[in-house]
Amino acid sequence: MMRLAFLGLLLAPLLAASSAVADKAEAPGVAAFRTVQAVLTHPRCMNCHTTVNWPTQGDAQVRHTFNVVRGPDGRGTAGMKCTTCHLATNQAAGNVPGAPDWHMAPLSMGWTGLSPAQLCKALKDPARNGGRTGARIIAHFKADPLVLWAWTPGGKRSAPPVLHAKFVEAAETWLRLGAPCPEG
Numbered sequence: 001m002m003r004l005a006f007l008g009l010l011l012a013p014l015l016a017a018s019s020a021v022a023d024k025a026e027a028p029g030v031a032a033f034r035t036v037q038a039v040l041t042h043p044r045c046m047n048c049h050t051t052v053n054w055p056t057q058g059d060a061q062v063r064h065t066f067n068v069v070r071g072p073d074g075r076g077t078a079g080m081k082c083t084t085c086h087l088a089t090n091q092a093a094g095n096v097p098g099a100p101d102w103h104m105a106p107l108s109m110g111w112t113g114l115s116p117a118q119l120c121k122a123l124k125d126p127a128r129n130g131g132r133t134g135a136r137i138i139a140h141f142k143a144d145p146l147v148l149w150a151w152t153p154g155g156k157r158s159a160p161p162v163l164h165a166k167f168v169e170a171a172e173t174w175l176r177l178g179a180p181c182p183e184g
């Protein structure tokens with residue numbers, strides 16, 4: 001009895017320490033996803049990937065001015081098309097951001113309010129991401145003009161928190177390690 005109690009005393013702090021380590025260190029695949037997540041949830045991306053009927057703008061992600069709405073195909077309504085104002089490049093004079101075929105991501109690709117786990121699942125769900133497999137997700141990250149725009153957003157707009165190359169690298173690592181999602 002005495003010896004067991006002694007053993008317990010000895011083991012308790014050890015067990016506590018090891019579970020604390022397990023809580024802190026995420027699996028490498030999940031850690032890679034965190035970098036991807038930091039970009040996806042940045043306002044430059046979120047402003048087009050909303051779950052409401054309109055795009056948002058600025059770092060505060062407020063509703064787009066002029067009562068702009070997504071319209072039937074994400075390109076606005078007949079009287080208020082995105083490309084009436086948003087040209088293929090940023091327009092310095094009017095401070096209007098631009099990239100080719102500027103339009104909103106469809107509702108199924110809306111990320112507003114998703115938890116990290118929900119965002120992770122949505123990103124790899126072909127039913128929600130436009131039927132994209134891993135390789136096509138990477139291709140999209142590497143070369144899509146609307147994704148690339150986020151790193152040269154014009155005006156005083158901030159860019160996502162990691163360099164584009166680091167973002168692509170993290171996404172590749174995440175997929176290579178089986179695209180695991182965080183809990184919660």
Ligand code: HEC
Pocket residue numbers: 043044045047048055056057058059064066068069070071074075076077080081082083084085086094095096097102103104157
């Ligand atoms: C009447 C002109 C006009 C129309 C139409 C318009 N926009 Fe904009 N949009 C602007 C201007 C100007 C800004 C810059 C606002 C600012 O940053 O102060 C802007 C900013 C944005 C931003 C914010 C960029 C950022 O990250 O801060 C997004 C996203 C956006 N527009 C998407 C759209 C989409 C999608 C459509 C069509 C459904 C659209 N806009 C239609 C003029 C327009």
Ligand code: HEC
Pocket residue numbers: 039040044045046048049074102103104105106108109122123124128129130132137140146147148149150160
């Ligand atoms: C101007 C609006 C706009 C901006 C800014 C934008 N996107 Fe998108 N995004 C779209 C549209 C539109 C689609 C749908 C394209 C398609 O399916 O052909 C899309 C699709 C996607 C998809 C595929 C769908 C999915 O859920 O997996 C991903 C991933 C994505 N965007 C990531 C990003 C990232 C990361 C950023 C910021 C670095 C970003 N987007 C910025 C409009 C935008």
